[in-house]
Amino acid sequence: MTTLFILDVPENKPVAEVAGRDPELGIERVGPYFKLTSAGTIVIDRRATGCRHAVWYSSVAGLTDSVIVQWDKDAMKVEPR
Numbered sequence: 001m002t003t004l005f006i007l008d009v010p011e012n013k014p015v016a017e018v019a020g021r022d023p024e025l026g027i028e029r030v031g032p033y034f035k036l037t038s039a040g041t042i043v044i045d046r047r048a049t050g051c052r053h054a055v056w057y058s059s060v061a062g063l064t065d066s067v068i069v070q071w072d073k074d075a076m077k078v079e080p081r
Contacts, residue, residue, distance in 0.1 A: 002080045003064035004036045012059045014049040033061055042066075042078040 004019075006012050008029060016034040019042065020027045026037045036042055046056050053073065060068070063078065070077035 001064075002038045002040065002042050002066045002078050004042055004060065004066060004078050005030070005033045005062040005064075006036065006059050007061045008032050008034055011051070011055045014051055015044060015056075015059045018048045019044045040080070042076075044076045046073060046075055 006015055008016075012034070016027060016036070019025055019034075019036050022038070022043075024038055024040065025042060028035050049056070051059070056073075056076075057071070060071075060076075065081045066078050067081050068076065069079050
């Protein structure tokens with residue numbers, strides 16, 4: 001299981017919204033975080049979020065049994081460990 005946490009602040013909402021469009025991905029609020037889960041890989045397109053680079057590179061709050069394999073100006077890709 002791939003699990004990604006994103007802090008629930010206004011700047012990060014577009015990241016959670018774009019990720020939530022993936023029907024294979026579950027999203028829920030856990031305390032002050034969005035918890036994104038998937039049986040496989042989580043992929044989020046940065047341009048689709050409209051986030052500027054500073055927000056994009058500060059959006060990840062944590063991972064559980066997962067690893068970021070891509071996090072650049074184009075996309076974030078998180079896979080199970």
